[in-house]
Amino acid sequence: MNTGLTLAAEFETPSVEYRLLAPMLIVFGVAVAGVLLEAFMPRPFRHETQLGLAVAGLLAAFASVVMLAGDYSVAASGSVAVDGPALFLQGAILLMAIPGVLATAERKVDVGGVFAPAGSSTPGSPAERLLVAEKITQTEVFPLLMFAIGGMLLFPASNDLLTMFVALEVLSLPLYLLCGLARRRRLLSQEASLKYFLLGAYSSAFFLYGVALLYGYAGTVRLSGIAEAVSSEAGNETLLLTGTALLTVGLLFKVGAAPFHSWTPDVYQGAPTPITGFMAACTKVAAFGALLRVLYVGVGGLAWEWEPVIWGIAILTMGVGSVLALTQTDIKRMLAYSSIAHAGFILTGLVGTDAVGADGELLGVSSVLFYLVTYGFSTIGAFAVVTLVRDAAGEATHLSQWAGLARRSPVIAVVFTFFLAAFAGIPLTSGFTAKFAVFSAAWAGDARVLVIIGVIMSAVAAFFYFRVIVLMFFSAPAPDGPSVVVPSPLTTVAIAIGAAVTLLLGVFPTYVLELAGLASQFVR
Amino acid sequence: MPLLMPVLLAGLLFCIGVYGVLARRNAILVLMSVELMLNAVNINLVAFDVWLRDELLAGQVFTLFVITIAAAEVGLGLAIVLLVFRNRATSSLDEMTELREDAA
Amino acid sequence: MSSTATVLAAATDTGTGEAVTFWVLGPLAVLAALGMLASKKAVHSALLLALTMLSLAVLYLAQDAPFLGVVQVVVYTGAVMMLFLFVLMLVGVDSADSLVETLRGQRVAAVLGAVGFGALLVFALGDAVVTNEGLDQANSEGNVEGLANLIFARYVFAFEVTSALLITAAIGAMVLAHRERHLPKITQRDLSVQRFRGGQYPAPLPSPGVYARHNAVDTPALLPDGTPADASVSRVLAARGDVRSIPEQASTTAIERAAPRREDDGS
Numbered sequence: 066m067n068t069g070l071t072l073a074a075e076f077e078t079p080s081v082e083y084r085l086l087a088p089m090l091i092v093f094g095v096a097v098a099g100v101l102l103e104a105f106m107p108r109p110f111r112h113e114t115q116l117g118l119a120v121a122g123l124l125a126a127f128a129s130v131v132m133l134a135g136d137y138s139v140a141a142s143g144s145v146a147v148d149g150p151a152l153f154l155q156g157a158i159l160l161m162a163i164p165g166v167l168a169t170a171e172r173k174v175d176v177g178g179v180f181a182p183a184g185s186s187t188p189g190s191p192a193e194r195l196l197v198a199e200k201i202t203q204t205e206v207f208p209l210l211m212f213a214i215g216g217m218l219l220f221p222a223s224n225d226l227l228t229m230f231v232a233l234e235v236l237s238l239p240l241y242l243l244c245g246l247a248r249r250r251r252l253l254s255q256e257a258s259l260k261y262f263l264l265g266a267y268s269s270a271f272f273l274y275g276v277a278l279l280y281g282y283a284g285t286v287r288l289s290g291i292a293e294a295v296s297s298e299a300g301n302e303t304l305l306l307t308g309t310a311l312l313t314v315g316l317l318f319k320v321g322a323a324p325f326h327s328w329t330p331d332v333y334q335g336a337p338t339p340i341t342g343f344m345a346a347c348t349k350v351a352a353f354g355a356l357l358r359v360l361y362v363g364v365g366g367l368a369w370e371w372e373p374v375i376w377g378i379a380i381l382t383m384g385v386g387s388v389l390a391l392t393q394t395d396i397k398r399m400l401a402y403s404s405i406a407h408a409g410f411i412l413t414g415l416v417g418t419d420a421v422g423a424d425g426e427l428l429g430v431s432s433v434l435f436y437l438v439t440y441g442f443s444t445i446g447a448f449a450v451v452t453l454v455r456d457a458a459g460e461a462t463h464l465s466q467w468a469g470l471a472r473r474s475p476v477i478a479v480v481f482t483f484f485l486a487a488f489a490g491i492p493l494t495s496g497f498t499a500k501f502a503v504f505s506a507a508w509a510g511d512a513r514v515l516v517i518i519g520v521i522m523s524a525v526a527a528f529f530y531f532r533v534i535v536l537m538f539f540s541a542p543a544p545d546g547p548s549v550v551v552p553s554p555l556t557t558v559a560i561a562i563g564a565a566v567t568l569l570l571g572v573f574p575t576y577v578l579e580l581a582g583l584a585s586q587f588v589r
Numbered sequence: 590m591p592l593l594m595p596v597l598l599a600g601l602l603f604c605i606g607v608y609g610v611l612a613r614r615n616a617i618l619v620l621m622s623v624e625l626m627l628n629a630v631n632i633n634l635v636a637f638d639v640w641l642r643d644e645l646l647a648g649q650v651f652t653l654f655v656i657t658i659a660a661a662e663v664g665l666g667l668a669i670v671l672l673v674f675r676n677r678a679t680s681s682l683d684e685m686t687e688l689r690e691d692a693a
Numbered sequence: 694m695s696s697t698a699t700v701l702a703a704a705t706d707t708g709t710g711e712a713v714t715f716w717v718l719g720p721l722a723v724l725a726a727l728g729m730l731a732s733k734k735a736v737h738s739a740l741l742l743a744l745t746m747l748s749l750a751v752l753y754l755a756q757d758a759p760f761l762g763v764v765q766v767v768v769y770t771g772a773v774m775m776l777f778l779f780v781l782m783l784v785g786v787d788s789a790d791s792l793v794e795t796l797r798g799q800r801v802a803a804v805l806g807a808v809g810f811g812a813l814l815v816f817a818l819g820d821a822v823v824t825n826e827g828l829d830q831a832n833s834e835g836n837v838e839g840l841a842n843l844i845f846a847r848y849v850f851a852f853e854v855t856s857a858l859l860i861t862a863a864i865g866a867m868v869l870a871h872r873e874r875h876l877p878k879i880t881q882r883d884l885s886v887q888r889f890r891g892g893q894y895p896a897p898l899p900s901p902g903v904y905a906r907h908n909a910v911d912t913p914a915l916l917p918d919g920t921p922a923d924a925s926v927s928r929v930l931a932a933r934g935d936v937r938s939i940p941e942q943a944s945t946t947a948i949e950r951a952a953p954r955r956e957d958d959g960s
Binding site: 076077078079081086089096100140141142143144183184185186195199201205208209212215216219228231232234235238239242245246301303304307 | 813814816817818842845846847848849850851854855857858860861862864865867868869870871872873875876
Binding site: 591592593594595596597598600601602604605606607608609611612613615617618620621622624625628631632635636638639645646647649650652653654656657658659660661662663664665667668669670671672674680 | 715719722723726727729730735738739742745746749752753756757758760761764765768769772773776777780781783784799803806807810811814815818836839840843844847848851855858859861862863865866869870
């Protein structure tokens with residue numbers, strides 16, 4: 066007992082910088098408040114209250130990110146880095162999460178919303194018919210989304226591998242769950258959830274093994290400690306290389322890069338469409354943020370070793386994504402392969418490690434940051450459009466059903482064409498400026514062959530986007546084809562935000578590009 | 590005792606886990622193989638902790654986190670498996686073929 | 694707690710003791726893991742995995758990590774593996790798994806991969822030796838206190854965020870499994886009111902075949918006046934057309950009732 070008392074006296078209370086951690090604390094706080102609301106709020110008011118709380122929380126967290134800008138340091142005893150890339154990506158995730166949450170809350174397109182009335186009820190059972198008739202919906206999705214967003218905010222900011230691992234799991238677990246709750250095609254959705262969970266757990270085991278080996282190498286899990294060990298060339302090089310490789314495998318899985326992409330099409334197809342959009346945008350941002358931090362801060366001294374590997378993976382990912390997308394007949398699967406191809410393009414920018422811009426910014430980092438913002442907003446918008454094209458069975462996702470869509474709803478066809486043009490990288494869309502940024506970073510980083518392959522792959526990718534555009538505008542619509550539903554303001558706003566950002570960053574990219582440039586330095 | 594021994598043991602168990610994930614067809618057994626992989630990681634962490642004479646015990650703390658998180662993960666994972674089982678009366682991954690590449 | 698730690702440390706201070714423990718438990722863990730991989734019955738796999746985890750727990754104890762050893766037993770073998778067993782029982786204990794190779798040459802590739810990885814580790818670590826000396830110092834304030842100092846100071850943020858994970862898991866399991874009641878509960882009283890108000894036959898239905906030849910379910914009972922009691926046969930059988938007709942029934946019963954009596958007379 067004596068020892069306990071003396072220890073209590075010795076124990077130094079850790080300093081927690083609440084101001085620096087505010088974005089994450091606000092989001093987690095809102096999530097916990099949401100859980101309490103589920104318990105005490107009468108059911109009829111829950112949906113609106115949860116939605117309002119979530120959006121208010123996201124805005125407040127974004128405001129606190131803005132207030133932190135330029136104020137870089139490490140927080141929570143060095144386990145969280147508050148620096149340019151972290152704040153930039155946190156801001157991006159929070160802004161993308163707003164249209165993401167709005168699209169998820171849509172209840173007009175499909176009466177009762179995109180989620181099953183209760184996760185536990187069997188599709189078509191009397192119990193479920195009762196729930197549908199009573200218009201009961203599952204509002205637990207809002208706190209779950211907020212927990213996922215909290216994890217995503219922490220993931221690119223974590224400054225040691227333990228925090229990074231915890232953040233990885235915090236962001237993944239709610240997503241595994243949300244994937245399985247679709248109202249329509251429930252079996253597909255549950256299958257997606259199971260596959261995502263098993264493969265996600267599998268990949269996080271690789272991540273952990275990598276962490277264990279790096280701990281054995283450096284004797285610490287702090288990224289700065291690992292960087293020191295790398296630069297002093299102390300310790301065992303095999304442990305370092307194997308550990309880095311396994312750690313990167315875990316991160317590349319989350320990013321959806323080939324050859325670790327096999328979950329992407331299945332999960333994107335099976336998950337409820339607004340969740341797919343949210344996941345495709347925000348998870349990618351968070352995972353690339355973590356990958357950047359590990360590769361640049363942790364093992365930046367090893368750039369000679371990992372650059373060729375990322376090179377190869379970038380080429381493979383672009384190839385797999387672009388070529389397999391050509392053969393798809395389902396629009397959600399096609400967008401999934403397109404997201405794989407985009408992961409490849411982003412990896413291209415990552416290779417430009419020694420590319421330094423005019424003001425000393427790291428072009429490799431800033432181009433990746435910029436690309437993530439543009440891709441995220443276009444993706445959320447595109448998936449929100451997919452939710453609107455429906456027939457009696459739910460969303461009409463087969464490509465043949467999209468034939469002649471322009472005759473049924475010219476507005477939706479034009480908006481979707483705009484998003485596809487952004488994915489293809491057509492000038493005047495954000496996709497063009499983003500591709501230009503990553504390719505010029507890679508060019509400046511002397512990865513010229515990679516840039517040429519990247520340009521060829523963008524041409525291949527453009528082909529399948531244009532196939533869809535041609536199908537929508539120049540094919541005759543099927544007589545019993547799907548109709549386009551007029552959504553509530555929620556989805557309309559989500560699509561409008563996506564389209565507006567895609568246009569703005571295509572026409573006036575300078576401001577955000579400069580911001581990304583300013584935000585390209587890591588603290589260590 | 591050489592450090593190699595526990596690390597080799599961990600490597601062996603990890604490989605068995607990897608193989609189990611790829612070879613077993615029952616979702617529950619796949620999940621058990623993942624647990625085996627996590628246990629292998631824990632052996633590594635503890636062995637390195639002891640080897641490094643880490644006064645901070647960082648490896649042991651990490652292991653503690655891994656155990657906690659694995660428990661949460663298993664709870665959710667088994668709930669998903671049960672959900673799928675209730676609707677399909679199977680937990681075999683070979684029968685989860687509704688999401689796949691089109692033959693056409 | 695610190696006294697336990699010192700006792701355990703004293704017990705395992707000698708390198709040889711630790712080596713013996715390792716050489717007994719290490720192979721045991723590997724064999725159990727291989728058994729998990731190979732056994733056809735899912736429950737056997739689960740029990741063998743529990744054995745692996747238990748031997749690892751003892752290894753942790755031997756390596757001066759008493760708190761981890763205890764947590765390993767309590768959380769892994771106690772909670773996680775029992776959860777696995779529960780779910781296996783729910784899903785069906787007999788859920789056997791085929792061990793047919795789904796990819797050709799899978800096993801050969803797996804063995805080669807494992808050997809390669811092992812060789813890499815041997816090459817990497819060479820002859821580094823583990824001793825417990827430094828750890829005694831780290832554990833000098835007690836293993837648990839050492840861990841607590843780190844968790845609640847250095848890693849306090851990760852620790853707090855883990856609680857988000859646990860909340861997620863709890864909500865998740867609830868969303869997937871809990872059924873909320875949306876209708877008032879039907880009580881015994883409601884049921885009996887329903888039964889008598891409905892104007893149906895309130896008593897238990899007559900059992901089939903009582904006065905007929907068989908007491909089989911497909912034969913209606915005969916009422917005292919010789920007519921069949923339709924309520925005595927399951928509606929499913931009636932819908933399927935599997936109910937025996939009464940005239941045929943009556944005649945065969947009469948003949949058969951007569952026949953054995955004649956035999957009795959003969960003997």
